[in-house]
Amino acid sequence: MKKQITFITGNENKAREAQEILHPIKVKISDIGYPEIQDKIENVATNGAENAFKRLKKPLIVEDSGLFIDAYNGFPGPYSSYVHQTIKNKGILELMKNQKNRDCHFKSIVAYIDKDTTKIFKGKVVGKIAHQQKGKHGFGYDPIFIPKNKNKTFGQMDMEAKNQLSHRRKALKKLDHWLKKQ
Ligand code: ITT
Secondary structure, eight states: OOSEEEEEOSOHHHHHHHHHHHTTSEEEEEOOOOOOOSSOHHHHHHHHHHHHHHHHOSOEEEEEEEEEEGGGTTEEGGGHHHHHHHTHHHHHHHHTTTOSOOEEEEEEEEEEEOSSOEEEEEEEEEEEEOSSOOOSSSSTTGGGEEETTOSSOGGGSOHHHHHHHOHHHHHHHHHHHHHHHO
16 A cells, blocks of 8 residues: 555645645645646546646646536536636626526546556535535535535535535545555
């Protein structure tokens, strides 16, 4: 079993969650970055991992995630980061104003790479876009995402409650299972 892997990310929330799940494997955070190609998030993550591995030459993971809204054929999907920086949650609520179908999901792709293997692990959580922003916890789209069978947004849940359900947790759990079999 690997003793340590590096998580290439600028987002400390992600790294903290990964450390909790992958323990006793140590998760080191590194912000060396990678080019985010415009493609499906599966390819963004794999490409990013390959790019970072060429420089770091150590076992590492890259995670790419996004919010996919059914009424807009999966938008913002791979553009989630840019859309969140530009029109923000307020802009998404505006787009959803007269929409009856508020179904959506978060998807997470974790790409793992070492000198022998490249592998991806997927996680998904389905839910609905709320009618208004609620809650101060979390980040990104959390205040407008209500997971299925719940009546609170991710923003109204503390980190532990959100992480029980999160797309990223599901992907990281699959990685954990696989790593511990190696
Ligand atoms: P990296 O450095 O790892 O790329 P990031 O914060 O840019 O971190 P992503 O590109 O994977 O993350 O995520 C795309 C956007 O999707 C991100 O900016 C968030 O706005 C949103 N997002 C992803 N996961 C989320 C979550 O668990 N809760 C709320 N929003 C999330």
